[in-house]
Amino acid sequence: MKKLLALLLTGCLSFGLCSCKEQTETAETPPKTEAEIKAETIQTIIDDMTPAEKAGQLLMAAFRQNTDGTGMTTLSAEAKEAISAYHIGGVILFAENLDTAEQTKQLTADLQAAADLPLFIGIDEEGGLVSRLDKSSIPHEPIPAAAEIEDAAAVGQIIGIELAELGINVDFAPVADVNTNPDNPVIGTRAFSSDPKEAAEQVSQFIRAMEGTGVSACAKHFPGHGDTAMDSHKGETYVEHDMERLRTVEFIPFQEAIAAHVDFIMAGHIQTPNATTDGMPASLSPELLGILRQELGFTGIIITDAMNMGAIVEPYGAGESAVLAVQAGVDIVLMPADLAEAAESLTKAIEGGEISADRVNESLTRILSLKYDKGLLM
DSSP states (O other): OHHHHHHHHHTOSTTTSSOOTTOOOOSSSOOOOHHHHHHHHHHHHHHHOOHHHHHHHTEEEEOOBOTTSSBOOSOOHHHHHHHHHTTOOEEEEOGGGOSOHHHHHHHHHHHHHHSSSOOEEEEOEEETTEESGGGSSOOOOOOOOGGGOSOHHHHHHHHHHHHHHHTOOEEOOOBOOOOOOTTOSSOGGGSSOSSHHHHHHHHHHHHHHHHTTTOEEEEEEETOOTTOSSOTTTSOEEOOOOHHHIIIIIHHHHHHHHHTTOSEEEEOSEEOTTTOSSOOOGGGOHHHHHIIIIISOOOSEEEESOTTSHHHHHHHOHHHHHHHHHHHTOSBEEOOSSHHHHHHHHHHHHHHTSSOHHHHHHHHHHHHHHHHHTTTTO
């Protein structure tokens, strides 16, 4: 795969990217458009992939600690080997990975160098209680909790600039949940508002500003985690509302995120027994993910919430849940509880047709299209 990518980068494939002697433009063969070049580049990469390489692009892994329990601030041999062996498409960083700005830049550069194809490198940087930068020695602007933010556009731009400088290209923010339950144990002030229209406006402004810096935003946690009384980190989580309520409250910020061309939407591990019939959490639900695609019109990347949470790993395990997520319509499986098991299960499912070629290629096209647009494949 690296050899193919090198050929693409040097323009030695006939995509209209170079002036190779054998490639000539005539009146009968007009130059390819930018869209055609992009589509052919992506298709060639997909066609050259093995099932294991395809599976790897659907995974975003965490390497929080070294084998001795210390934070992994320098790329470890074990992490480097895992990225290569499982052809990982993305890595999420945590506070344990961050020390200084220079250290973090070196780590992100080393992560990229270890990968077959350039990585999405993500982080949870919302501000308030969920700030990895706050726990590091990296100079940055302190950001309050979303509920206290008055200018979401300014905040989105500030965070985006800071992350881009560190080599981080995805932020798992903003929270697009509507904080309608004061007893909610996990959202609270992480949400912009208890009013869906106000939350939607802030979400939209944050996204547009952040993505203007080159860092992808991720609206979370679809279909809406604002009115849950449970924490999906610990076990199964439910929203009891019917579909009419979801459409008029919980979905509103996600609709505005989509209108703002958000790159990612995170599917939460939230069950909606009074709105859907498949009995699955959103991250594994063909019904809910179908609504996100067909009704809400989202064409970007759907990523799961962390798959090592109790709501997923206890009933399904790492391998089965990864396969179920992709079958349901997810593009990227985030933080499986067992990376090897998830990678191997996805590979077998792709090889055996349990995940159809069309289904996996849809996800690969979305992933590689965004990587291309971000300049990672050029």
